[in-house]
Amino acid sequence: MKYFIGNWKMFGVPKSVNILNKINLFYSEDKNRNKYRVIITPPFTLIESYSKYFKNKSISIGAQNCYQKDQFSSNTAAISSYMLRSVGAKYTLIGHSDNRSEGDNDTMLKDKVRYALKNNLKVVFCIGENKTEKKNKKTLNVLKRQLMKVLEKKFNKKNIIVAYEPIWSIGTGQIPTANELQKTTIHIKKVLKGIFKKNSPAVLYGGSVDGSNVKMFKEIKEIDGFLIGGASKTSKKFIDIIKNYYR
Numbered sequence: 001m002k003y004f005i006g007n008w009k010m011f012g013v014p015k016s017v018n019i020l021n022k023i024n025l026f027y028s029e030d031k032n033r034n035k036y037r038v039i040i041t042p043p044f045t046l047i048e049s050y051s052k053y054f055k056n057k058s059i060s061i062g063a064q065n066c067y068q069k070d071q072f073s074s075n076t077a078a079i080s081s082y083m084l085r086s087v088g089a090k091y092t093l094i095g096h097s098d099n100r101s102e103g104d105n106d107t108m109l110k111d112k113v114r115y116a117l118k119n120n121l122k123v124v125f126c127i128g129e130n131k132t133e134k135k136n137k138k139t140l141n142v143l144k145r146q147l148m149k150v151l152e153k154k155f156n157k158k159n160i161i162v163a164y165e166p167i168w169s170i171g172t173g174q175i176p177t178a179n180e181l182q183k184t185t186i187h188i189k190k191v192l193k194g195i196f197k198k199n200s201p202a203v204l205y206g207g208s209v210d211g212s213n214v215k216m217f218k219e220i221k222e223i224d225g226f227l228i229g230g231a232s233k234t235s236k237k238f239i240d241i242i243k244n245y246y247r
Helices: 014-029 044-053 081-086 097-101 106-118 131-135 139-150 178-196 214-218 235-245
Strands: 002-007 036-041 060-063 091-094 122-127 160-164 202-206 225-228
Touching (some): 014 235, 036 091, 106 139, 160 178, 178 202, 178 214, 214 235
Parallel strands (some): 060 091
């Protein structure tokens, strides 16, 4: 099963549902629809209305982050997995580089993953190296550390997806070469097999994915789908990625 996950970041108002309607219509009529899943993570403000709206439709709705405590607490503006689940979210991103740069550390991330799984959310765990780490050939070590520090064998790997997003590639138009990406994805899956002692969870790629470069990614059979930022904010660009992937 492949995944096409759209991360809306700070974008969207109630009427932006029209974008998802077009994606949902395409998805429900696509002859390849049984081969993949579409998940969209809008801002917190839209999760409840979108979850209700798409309840019996093809698209799943997720959150972009969750807080590192369970249920309720006195932390102003914090939103727990329990609260997200109660308004219909099915997935949550955790460890996105935006949030890591704002202070999410490994201890917080481990708690986020633990409570998300406890509340029956599927976790999309984001990892990635920055420009300096890449230049110093530290990519594989950085990714291994990010995985080992947070994920544990006791976590239910059926509810975990890993998204590799090189920080230097997000929104820059720069992408790894096919060779680099294949090597990195194989490495990530090897580390995950080591943690879970069995098969690896799905591993996605994210970072400047669009309709024209998705063909290159198709050649890399180790990649199980995509975490798509900017291109998920318009139905045409998002649909083009899926269409061109299965062309």
